[in-house]
Amino acid sequence: MVAGGDGGNTSRKGRIRRRNSGVRKRKPKKSHNLNRPNPQNLIAIISQVNNTALSFLSQHDLTLLPSQSLSLESLISSTSRSLSSILSHFPKHSLPLPLSPPPPPPPPESWFRRFLSSSDSQWLHSFRMSKQSFHTLLDLLSPSLNSIPQIAPDCALAAAIFRLAHAASYAAVARRFGITHADACRAFFTVCKAVNENLGHLFELRTDSERVVVGFGFSSLPNCFGVLGFAKFAIDGEFFGKNGCLMAQALVDSEGRFLDVSAGWPSTMKPETILRQSKLYLGVEDSKELLQGPCYKLGDDRLIPQYILGDSCFPLLPWLLTPYNRVNEEDSFSSAERAFNCAHSNAMSLVGDAFARLRARWKLLSVSRKWKQECAEFLPFVIVTGCLLHNFLVRCNEPMPDKDVSCLEKEGDFVAFDGSVDESALSIRDALALHLSRVSHRK
Numbered sequence: 001m002v003a004g005g006d007g008g009n010t011s012r013k014g015r016i017r018r019r020n021s022g023v024r025k026r027k028p029k030k031s032h033n034l035n036r037p038n039p040q041n042l043i044a045i046i047s048q049v050n051n052t053a054l055s056f057l058s059q060h061d062l063t064l065l066p067s068q069s070l071s072l073e074s075l076i077s078s079t080s081r082s083l084s085s086i087l088s089h090f091p092k093h094s095l096p097l098p099l100s101p102p103p104p105p106p107p108p109e110s111w112f113r114r115f116l117s118s119s120d121s122q123w124l125h126s127f128r129m130s131k132q133s134f135h136t137l138l139d140l141l142s143p144s145l146n147s148i149p150q151i152a153p154d155c156a157l158a159a160a161i162f163r164l165a166h167a168a169s170y171a172a173v174a175r176r177f178g179i180t181h182a183d184a185c186r187a188f189f190t191v192c193k194a195v196n197e198n199l200g201h202l203f204e205l206r207t208d209s210e211r212v213v214v215g216f217g218f219s220s221l222p223n224c225f226g227v228l229g230f231a232k233f234a235i236d237g238e239f240f241g242k243n244g245c246l247m248a249q250a251l252v253d254s255e256g257r258f259l260d261v262s263a264g265w266p267s268t269m270k271p272e273t274i275l276r277q278s279k280l281y282l283g284v285e286d287s288k289e290l291l292q293g294p295c296y297k298l299g300d301d302r303l304i305p306q307y308i309l310g311d312s313c314f315p316l317l318p319w320l321l322t323p324y325n326r327v328n329e330e331d332s333f334s335s336a337e338r339a340f341n342c343a344h345s346n347a348m349s350l351v352g353d354a355f356a357r358l359r360a361r362w363k364l365l366s367v368s369r370k371w372k373q374e375c376a377e378f379l380p381f382v383i384v385t386g387c388l389l390h391n392f393l394v395r396c397n398e399p400m401p402d403k404d405v406s407c408l409e410k411e412g413d414f415v416a417f418d419g420s421v422d423e424s425a426l427s428i429r430d431a432l433a434l435h436l437s438r439v440s441h442r443k
Contacts, residue, residue: 046079061111061176062118066126066166073172110178112158124399127158128165128361133396134158137389144194151183159184160191164386167363189378192385202391205251205259205280209293213306215254220439221309221343222432223296226251226259228280228310228320229351230414232267233365233383237373240266246376248383249274251308256354257394258387264380271313271414275320284319291319299438302431309347313414316425321432325416339440340433353403354390360401361393362386 061069115126123131138157145153159177162168163184168176173184201207209225216224229252232245240246248263249271262278275281283290295303307319316322323344324337333341359366365386371379394400 156187231355263383312416336433336437339437
């Protein structure tokens, strides 16, 4: 019994040991808070980096390109707003003070006053023109800029041109030129008004017809007085419909200058309606002031009056020649019709190129920019300003900006005109087409 009892006791101990061996000792949990960054320290680091960037910007604002400094300013401003929003959720006593050293004091003079002695290449980057051209423009506009209180004419002009060139906000302009936000806005629209009032003669539709006609003559387009087309400028909101915009109708010469600009037409209007309401149409059809020069005699003694070229969305008129169209795609063009359409297409590209260069020079008019609906009434004013300044810089022999492919006007956005056809216009187009066909064969 004793032996039996010992054996039972031994057996129970074994079972207890086996049960105990299956129990795992729990390890103490690691505290995740040990690896979690302290939010106050993180905020202090971000604030320090932001102030370092601000210090860098203030010390190198004359050497940075405008696009670089504007981008850096935008990032600094965005970071500052985000930090302020985050700090508002913390009790004041929980934050380290100060978070970082204060930013450096602003320079004693504005960026513009320190910029005045910069090289011509820097002037081209900042104002899209040389220093000499800027001062020529200043001489022309100064009498109209003296009305702005407490802002020198050169500062007002430079501030407006900088905004136009880089689509800079009024706040960014104010910082650079040492003026208030309201003064930056006032200077911009005062300069736009001055340009429209003093440089309107640079639309040479009525003043330099001989130069225009001779220019197209080099392209074998005798008696041509320009190429007519449209550009679209996007408006935010749906007042003008989905993807709504304002349009500018422009007549362009062979050198890419604007001869006539009519801006501010809503995209809901048909091109032929815009044409018939424009001053260009009224000047030809009503007052008979335009395109009244002598006819050109072709080799077969046919006479060609002065004319302009327009896309198929316009009506065919004796003074407005549009391309040949075929309703039935199976119908082929004659050799003369193909020659005309080829010359017409090459000429129409002048309109797209002119607007592409305009947008590349003046970023405020770029394709990617959408104007606020409440600002739409000022947009035509700004478009005309940009076109006049473009012509001014062409006259000053300033280098043309490279075309931005994304800025090229898209063709085929308008439906072809489907109204009555002028018989005399058909005869004039056929005569010109035959002339172009003969010229192409001689080449």
